[in-house]
Every structure is written in C-alpha cells, then in structure tokens.
Amino acid sequence: MEQEKQKAALNLSLVMGDNALILGHRLSEWCGHGPILEQDIALSNIALDLIGQARLWLSHAGKLQGGKSEDDLAYHRDVFDFHNFQMVETPNGHWGKTLLRQFLYDAWHHAMLQKLVLAQDEDIAGIARKSLKEVNYHLRWSSEWVIRLGDGTEESAAKMQDAYADVWPYVGELLQKDFWLKELDQWIPGFTADEILAQWWKTVREVFSQANLPAEPMDWLYRKGHLGHHTEHLGFILAEMQFLPRAYPDATW
Amino acid sequence: MSNQNWPLFEVFIRSKNGLSHKHVGSLHAADAAMAIENARDVYCRRNEGVSIWVVPSTQIVASDPEDAEALYEPAKDKIYRHPTFYTVPDEVGHM
Amino acid sequence: METTALEHRFNQKIEREEKIEPKDWMPEDYRKNNIRQISQHAHSEIVGMLPEANWITRAPSLRRKVALLAKVQDEAGHGLYLYSAAETLGTDREEMIDDLHSGKAKYSSIFNYPTTTWADIGAIGWLVDGAAITNQVALCRTSYGPYARAMVKICKEESFHQRQGYEIMCAMAFGTPEQKAMAQDALNRWWWPSLMMFGPTDGDSVHSQKSMDWKIKRYSNDELRQEFVDKTVAQAEYLGLTIPDPDLTYNDETGHYSFGEIDWKEFYQVISGNGPCNKERIEARRKAHEDGAWVREAANAFAQKRANQQVA
Numbered sequence: 001m002e003q004e005k006q007k008a009a010l011n012l013s014l015v016m017g018d019n020a021l022i023l024g025h026r027l028s029e030w031c032g033h034g035p036i037l038e039q040d041i042a043l044s045n046i047a048l049d050l051i052g053q054a055r056l057w058l059s060h061a062g063k064l065q066g067g068k069s070e071d072d073l074a075y076h077r078d079v080f081d082f083h084n085f086q087m088v089e090t091p092n093g094h095w096g097k098t099l100l101r102q103f104l105y106d107a108w109h110h111a112m113l114q115k116l117v118l119a120q121d122e123d124i125a126g127i128a129r130k131s132l133k134e135v136n137y138h139l140r141w142s143s144e145w146v147i148r149l150g151d152g153t154e155e156s157a158a159k160m161q162d163a164y165a166d167v168w169p170y171v172g173e174l175l176q177k178d179f180w181l182k183e184l185d186q187w188i189p190g191f192t193a194d195e196i197l198a199q200w201w202k203t204v205r206e207v208f209s210q211a212n213l214p215a216e217p218m219d220w221l222y223r224k225g226h227l228g229h230h231t232e233h234l235g236f237i238l239a240e241m242q243f244l245p246r247a248y249p250d251a252t253w
Numbered sequence: 254m255s256n257q258n259w260p261l262f263e264v265f266i267r268s269k270n271g272l273s274h275k276h277v278g279s280l281h282a283a284d285a286a287m288a289i290e291n292a293r294d295v296y297c298r299r300n301e302g303v304s305i306w307v308v309p310s311t312q313i314v315a316s317d318p319e320d321a322e323a324l325y326e327p328a329k330d331k332i333y334r335h336p337t338f339y340t341v342p343d344e345v346g347h348m
Numbered sequence: 349m350e351t352t353a354l355e356h357r358f359n360q361k362i363e364r365e366e367k368i369e370p371k372d373w374m375p376e377d378y379r380k381n382n383i384r385q386i387s388q389h390a391h392s393e394i395v396g397m398l399p400e401a402n403w404i405t406r407a408p409s410l411r412r413k414v415a416l417l418a419k420v421q422d423e424a425g426h427g428l429y430l431y432s433a434a435e436t437l438g439t440d441r442e443e444m445i446d447d448l449h450s451g452k453a454k455y456s457s458i459f460n461y462p463t464t465t466w467a468d469i470g471a472i473g474w475l476v477d478g479a480a481i482t483n484q485v486a487l488c489r490t491s492y493g494p495y496a497r498a499m500v501k502i503c504k505e506e507s508f509h510q511r512q513g514y515e516i517m518c519a520m521a522f523g524t525p526e527q528k529a530m531a532q533d534a535l536n537r538w539w540w541p542s543l544m545m546f547g548p549t550d551g552d553s554v555h556s557q558k559s560m561d562w563k564i565k566r567y568s569n570d571e572l573r574q575e576f577v578d579k580t581v582a583q584a585e586y587l588g589l590t591i592p593d594p595d596l597t598y599n600d601e602t603g604h605y606s607f608g609e610i611d612w613k614e615f616y617q618v619i620s621g622n623g624p625c626n627k628e629r630i631e632a633r634r635k636a637h638e639d640g641a642w643v644r645e646a647a648n649a650f651a652q653k654r655a656n657q658q659v660a
Contacts, residue, residue, distance in 0.1 A: 031424075045421070155642050
C-alpha cells in the first residue's frame with residue numbers, strides 16, 4: 001500500500017512538474033516578442049511562476065526517486081519519460097492560440113490544485129498551496145484574454161476560431177479519469193476525478209459563452225502524453241532545452 | 254488597422270498599509286481593469302505594493318507652473334503657521 | 349513672459365540643480381534632446397532583450413533559466429519606464445517605436461552582436477550591464493525629473509543583473525577547460541564592443557557638449573569609459589581571463605589603466621546598420637509589433653464594447 005501511494009505521488013509530481021516545465025518553456029519563447037510591452041511582461045511572469053512550480057514538483061519527484069535533482073529530471077530524461085500533456089508542448093502559434101491553450105490548461109490546473117491542497121502528504125499540499133495563489137491569477141488573466149479576443153474584432157474572433165480548431169483536439173487528455181487521476185481518489189480525502197472534470201467544464205463553458213466559442217465533445221483516446229506518448233514537438237523542445245548539459249556532461253554551470 | 258493604441262494610465266502604489274499611494278509611473282492598457290493588472294505585472298514584480306490605483310492620464314488635472322508665484326509664494330512668509338514661530342519657556346519642556 | 353526671460357529662468361534652475369518637470373517651460377532643443385536620448389535608451393532596453401532571450405530556452409539549469417528570464421523581463425520593464433518618461437515630453441510610444449523600426453532612431457550598437465554560446469550570457473551580464481550601470485548611475489542625477497526617477501528605479505533593479513552575469517562567468521572560468529575556453533572566447537568578443545558602449549571620444553561626440561551644459565549628461569563619454577575599465581580589470585584577473593588588449597597597462601601616476609585604441613571604424617559601421625545582427629534585431633521587433641496589431645486592436649474594440657454596455 002505504502003509503495004503504491006509513493007508511486008502515485010511520484011506520478012502526480014511528474015505530471016504536474018512536466019506540464020509546468022514544458023508550458024513554461026513555451027511561454028518563455030514569447031519573451032521579447034509579445035504584442036505590447038505590458039503583455040510581454042505579463043506572460044513572462046506566468047512563465048516564471050510555472051518554471052518555479054516545475055522546480056518544486058521535480059525536486060519532490062527527484063526525492064521520491066532516491067535523491068535526483070530538479071535538473072537531473074529536467075535535463076536528463078528523454079521524450080518517453082516526460083509526463084506532460086500533449087497540449088502544452090504544441091507550438092505557440094499566434095497570441096490568441098497561446099492564450100487559449102493557457103486558459104484550457106489553467107482551468108484544469110486550478111481545479112486540480114484546489115483539490116491537491118487537501119492532500120495529507122504535506123509536501124504535495126505545500127506545493128499545491130503555493131501554486132494555487134499563482135494559478136488563481138493565471139486563470140483570471142487568461143480567461144479575460146480569451147473573452148477579450150473572442151468578443152473583440154471580427155478578425156480576432158476569426159483567429160480565436162482557428163485557435164480553437166488547433167487546440168481543442170488536445171483537451172480530451174486533460175479529462176480522462178481512468179488513468180492516473182483515479183488513483184488519487186484513493187489517497188487524497190475529498191479528491192474525486194469527477195469533480196475536477198466538472199469544475200473544468202464549468203469554467204470553460206462560462207468563459208466560452210462570453211468568447212463566442214463552442215465547447216464540443218471531443219475524441220481523446222489517442223492522446224497519452226502523461227504516459228510518455230508525445231507529439232513530435234517535444235523532442236525538439238528537449239533538444240533545445242537539454243543541449244548544454246548533454247553536450248558537456250562533466251560541466252556544472 | 255483602425256485603432257491599435259492603448260490609452261495611457263498613471264499608476265499609484267501603496268507600498269504597505271499605513272502609507273499613502275504614491276505615483277510610480279505610467280503604462281498603456283485597453284481599459285482600467287487591464288491597467289490594474291498591467292500595473293501589478295509591471296510595477297509590482299518585487300513586492301512593491303499592497304494596493305494599486307490607476308487613473309487615465311487624460312483625467313489628471315494639473316496646476317500650471319506659470320502660476321507658481323501666485324499659488325505658492327504667498328505661503329512662504331506665513332511663518333506664524335509653524336511651531337517654531339512661538340516661544341515656550343524652557344522649563345515647560347517639549348510641547 | 350518673453351522667451352529670453354523664460355530661457356534665463358530655465359538656465360538658472362539647471363544651475364541650481366533643480367529638476368525640470370514635464371509642464372515646466374523648456375527650450376525646444378532641450379525637449380528634443382531629451383526625447384532623443386530617453387527614447388534611444390528605451391529602444392536599447394527593448395532590442396537588448398533579443399540577444400539574451402535567445403538563450404532562455406537553452407539555459408543549462410532551471411536556476412539559470414529563471415534568473416535569465418527574470419532579467420530579460422526586467423529589461424522590458426525598463427524600456428517601459430523609459431518610454432513613459434519620454435511620453436511626458438509630448439511624444440507617444442507608438443511614434444517612438446515607428447522611429448525605431450524605420451531606422452530613424454538609434455539604439456545601443458552592442459545589441460547588434462550575436463550571442464553564440466552560453467558564455468555570452470555571462471559576458472553580457474558582466475560587461476554590457478557593467479558598462480550600462482556605469483552610465484546609468486551617472487544618469488540618476490540627470491536634470492529632467494521623469495528621466496532621473498526612471499533611472500533610479502532602473503539602477504535599483506539592475507543591480508542583480510551584473511552579479512548574475514559574473515556568477516555565470518565564475519562558474520565557467522573555474523569549470524572545465526572547455527568552459528574556461530568558452531568564457532575567454534566570450535570576453536574576447538565582448539570586450540571592445542563594451543568599451544564602445546560609452547560612445548565616441550569626447551572630441552568626436554556630436555551631442556555631448558549641449559547635453560553636458562543642460563546636465564542631461566553629467567560625465568563625459570571618456571570619463572565613464574575610464575571608470576569602467578578601471579573597475580573591470582581586477583574582475584577579469586580574478587577569473588583568470590585575459591582582456592584582449594595588449595596595450596592595457598596600469599599607470600602608477602594617474603592611478604588609472606591606459607588602454608589601446610578602439611576600432612572606431614567598426615563602431616561607425618555597426619551604428620550605421622552594418623553590424624552582424626542589425627537586420628535581424630529590427631526585423632524581430634517589427635514582426636512582434638506587426639503580429640501584435642490585431643491583439644491590441646481587439647483589446648481596444650472589446651473595451652469600447654464593454655464601456656458602451658455600461659452606459660446603455
């Protein structure tokens with residue numbers, strides 16, 4: 001039982017940590033290229049929050065794996081060992097696509113953290129508490145942007161429809177409860193996968209109704225990023241991210 | 254493109270409760286709600302504040318420097334408004 | 349009041365070290381000179397984000413990654429403070445950005461050099477920020493109030509930038525032989541362009557005298573350059589790296605280092621658009637601005653809609 005619990009905690013830390021790391025990486029690509037200085041700065045703040053959270057989750061995962069460091073996990077695993085959702089590794093596209101992807105992730109992230117703060121495992125509850133403060137703001141900010149662009153000009157509405165077509169096929173993966181999420185039901189009091197999913201749908205429907213976007217049922221079965229099955233994009237992200245530690249294995253930086 | 258320029262807002266930050274809001278600079282935002290968030294992201298990256306005011310820059314009414322003489326000079330010789338104008342016997346101590 | 353009288357009063361203020369504030373009367377040239385210098389400074393911050401942002405996704409540890417991202421983000425903030433200061437003089441940001449994109453406005457030529465290895469991130473923090481701070485500390489006492497206030501804030505925030513860079517250099521200079529070679533290579537490439545950051549020698553500087561008279565500038569280009577060299581040599585020695593200047597010697601009499609001739613031909617070439625990355629830098633800025641046009645427009649349209657709804 002104890003062993004199973006530890007395995008679930010490790011899995012959870014890797015899913016949360018890898019999602020934060022890879023999404024943070026994508027957002028950091030915007031730095032210096034945003035549509036206006038104020039928003040360049042805003043998005044970098046979110047990237048910093050996410051990479052900060054990734055460090056906490058991966059440090060914890062490393063501890064559970066017998067003393068690996070955050071950098072061991074970030075820089076020395078290959079694609080099949082990463083547990084992030086496929087959605088967060090997809091390319092940024094235009095500002096509207098980045099923000100729609102962000103919103104859909106934030107809605108999930110927020111619902112998850114609200115439950116994870118209840119965990120008896122103090123490490124996990126602690127990271128969740130710290131993250132939740134940040135993600136409260138992320139969700140508010142990305143919701144506002146999705147509404148603003150969805151209900152802005154004709155051009156922006158059309159761009160959001162395109163973004164929806166790009167991103168929506170990836171959301172199913174966030175909503176499957178038959179895999180790792182279900183394990184959590186057993187050891188986090190008050191955690192039920194169903195509630196997370198219901199909360200996600202509620203948030204998304206509220207925002208989408210103001211942004212003039214549909215929320216159609218989606219096919220999701222073949223998206224299994226959290227099990228290490230990724231798109232082609234992740235390999236390129238890792239090639240870039242891990243280049244230095246891989247090229248100079250003896251060096252510390 | 255018709256209108257891409259966001260209006261300018263002046264930003265005032267209260268650094269901690271007990272102090273007044275202080276002007277820290279300005280920024281652009283599409284509306285007041287966004288200006289508050291932008292101010293949070295731009296001017297509070299290092300724990301600088303606990304409260305933010307934003308005001309559209311066009312709404313600030315300022316005195317004219319040309320009027321400086323009329324506005325501020327007359328106050329200069331009203332020394333009887335200051336405590337040091339009055340003498341209190343040493344024996345009484347601080348008052 | 350007559351212009352001569354106004355000018356006289358303005359000059360007296362400058363003389364008394366009183367700051368000039370936005371609504372105060374000022375000579376048209378003073379206004380223009382400030383707009384030029386402040387916007388040029390703002391552009392440098394913004395264009396300066398690009399060579400460093402190059403390496404955010406490739407930073408070799410998560411600690412380095414957050415530090416670099418925070419630093420580049422700070423530069424966006426500093427550009428923003430400076431554009432705001434310039435806007436108090438009656439220009440607007442859009443206009444200044446147009447001038448940058450059209451090539452009419454200049455920015456610090458150092459950012460037209462490429463960042464090819466991770467050591468460049470160390471060298472930029474150490475040398476380029478070091479040179480910038482030398483300049484900026486002097487500017488905290490500049491005569492135009494909003495500019496001076498922006499500089500005070502910027503200097504406070506920048507203090508971590510140079511340390512961040514020097515820490516990277518330390519890790520590499522005391523690391524493996526390959527890392528040390530990488531660090532030396534970066535120093536070789538960034539040293540001279542860093543010295544050029546202070547601008548032409550005093551004799552050749554077009555805007556200097558007037559700027560000095562008006563106390564926009566407080567120290568001459570050569571004075572600041574000397575100060576930078578003097579404080580940097582020991583830092584290079586500590587790292588065990590060699591400054592690529594065979595003429596660099598300490599002068600016991602003056603208490604300063606004397607150094608070799610700067611390649612001014614290169615300086616003017618890079619300024620006039622022929623540096624290694626001029627085109628890429630401006631192109632990247634123009635693309636960001638143009639790609640963002642629909643976003644800014646949509647936000648305005650949405651704000652307008654909501655305002656109308658509230659009225660109705």
